[in-house]
Amino acid sequence: MKTLNKLFTFLIILLASVANAQEFVYGDALPDAPELAVRGQHKVGVRTLQFIHKNQPDILNAKDGKAPLYDRDLTVEVWYPAEIDPNDTDLITYNEVMGTAGDTTRPLIPFTFKGRATRNARIKSSNESYPLVVVSHGYVGSRYLMTYLTENLASKGYIVAAIDHKESTFRDAANFTSTLINRSPDIRFVLESMRSSEGDAAFLKGSLDADNMAIIGYSMGGYGVLNVAGGAYSKAFNQGFKQFSGGSDLLSPLVEDNPEFKPVPEGLKAVVAMAPWGKERMVWSAESLRGLKVPTFFIAGDQDDISGYEKGIKAIYEEAVFTERFLLTYANARHNIAPNPPPAEAMQPGLHFDEYYRYAEPNWDQRRINNINQHFITAFLDWKLKGVDTQSYFAAPDEKGLMKGFKPRTFLGLTLRQNQASN
Template sequence: MTRILLAASAALCAAPALAENRIDFVRPDAPELAAHGDHAVGVTTMRFTREEVPDVARASEDGVESYDREITVEVWYPAARGTEPGGSYTALLRDGVTEVQLQGRAARDADPAAEGEFPLVVVSHGYPGNRFLMSHLAENIATKGYVVASVDHPDSTYDDMGAFGSTLVNRPRDQAFVLDRMAGLEDGIGAITDGDTAAVIGYSMGGYGALIFSGAGLTEDFRSSRYAPPQELLEINAHGADSMADLPDDRVRAVVAIGPWGRNRDAWDAESLSAIDTPLMLIAGGVDDVSGYDAIRSIFEETTGTERHLLTFENANHNAAAPMPAPMESWEVSETLGYAPFDHYADPVWDTTRMNNVTQHFVTAFLDLHLKGDAAKADYLDLVPDSADAVWDRAEDGTPNEADSYWTGFPNRTAKGLRFETLPAGE
């Protein structure tokens, strides 16, 4: 027995070295639309430059200089027929030092699909984060016919954490810039990208940026708070400023904000949030103590200029929905951090793959409805708000009986611990 226990312990200790760190798992009990789509997927790395922008991270009371802001973007896209699925990504852990290999379905630098145009989705990570943090979602929706551009935001990645003020100023501007550059591509991936039909998905500070990009300018109190950088650089994102007037983009047909930070610090008020008129989906953990769940509910209630949804994972914290499953290497103590960065990715209550699958399901329905005009997907968003109140009543062949009100696309007993609420524009 002692030998068996020692062997088991050795196997566990060796697990990180043998780990595949897969980002593409879909559980057998996943909701319907989490399943991968019909497209093979390619992935490539692109780099763009925002020229002559204020160097917010290095601004001081004495002044600010301009610089060229180099932005790296990972792009997933429908690939040519016959593309063999499978590939890996080299990414950094939260400590900004440890390299890990992630395994997924996308083939590196595969030829794009030979025909068709596909809507564009911009994905924006938190502070800190990187372009691979939501790779599970990027890959998944690319299989369903989307071109997905996931951004590394300078001054905001694991190995490049600059002053927080840079994120406050640049996040919506980076998102707008990447959308514009991706929409302007002509050859290769550009030939299959419908840049006139787009969405933005942002997590935490990415959600902050997405709300500003959608028209919610910052309040005066926030712009004069301790978070604001010097030289009044945050005024570019001010509510009512001329510089905000042209920021919202008619090409953006839908916005998903996961755990958006800012309302907990009065970055917006009801007046500024009411300026958003783009369909909005908010996703949050019910006990989020970083962005504040009550603050996220305030965003839901105050974005009265559009129809919006709020998906809540009961008892989940700030890592709800967005991060990929924690790489096995993150289970070990990092010499740089002095602790294991596991809790940067994981939630103590919810299984990450389960949350990823639920998110993939709802995001697919939301994007298909608003970017592809697939009216049938509205059924997946018209739900009994509290899943605990939903009734499963099906005939033997699975046909719903009159009393059935179970969440569309969820197998029996699986819509637990979730809320999905909707408010129409004007309310």
């Protein structure tokens, strides 16, 4: 009887482990995933860090165009290559919310989803340091909006830091003016805080390659990363912002021809702008984009009804002539070409439709979009930050329609453009 009990217990454990291994987690590779979408060789650790950006202008409490100062507390989630026992599970549960703070029609609803990382694991020691990637979400969003990508890059030897932008997340969304003036400074501050490896980031000391860094932004994150990389905002947009914000001049340091405009951070070698917002609102002009000289990879849907495509994202790509740039376009996709797939909870009857459509695309499987993003962003960052020869992944399809890295008959609904920098 004891032998039978042991056998029964063993079978239960075996079946559970098989079921666990087969469970699809955001970012896992589908059968038709392109080559570089698969996870890398490293196990992944994850930690939550806290940074405080002191003495920042508090536009939400500004009066007569003048703002008091306050400290912006920023929560940052960091994924990294980790030392993990092979026998330990790497499944993690992330805590997130649906809804939007302050919107009575869309109350905050907690939910969870799984990833493949280990909380507070020891960073993996290596003879080489790991390039840094900072990720900025949209309005509204959170640091967990693109875990399919953050975990994937960490498994390939990157340290990836995703920001919760204060007053711009699901939990604390506030007036849009805060996002407009704080997005670029937040990204720059976290980039510098991470590279200094001090405070909560001290565990990275000696492991982070500050000479090779990238920034990734989605929607309002794209609005921010392009500015940090030298794409100053236009004078026309600044004038509009002053009217919108009651005379505030707080955007001026981020505008073209302003002597306070900060130089591109040292070590910044690549930018990924996913559905960047603003061009249709005069955020950039051809003149203000002259300062964007960091190689930039744009990703867009050609039916984007938030950022716009022909007069929006594609127009930025075409006017940023002083940088090497790429544009990946999803045919018949709208704005949601960057997030995780919709959570199961978003499909419950009675919820506001936008809880589902905050993530989903009408004509694409979000998991496939995730895989394609993983593939091309890996190729781009490996090329620009690690010096790996992945240029061939950006070559045009051959006469049979085959694209390097894609399985036969799967490179459909996609267009990839590229341009060299002008002298």
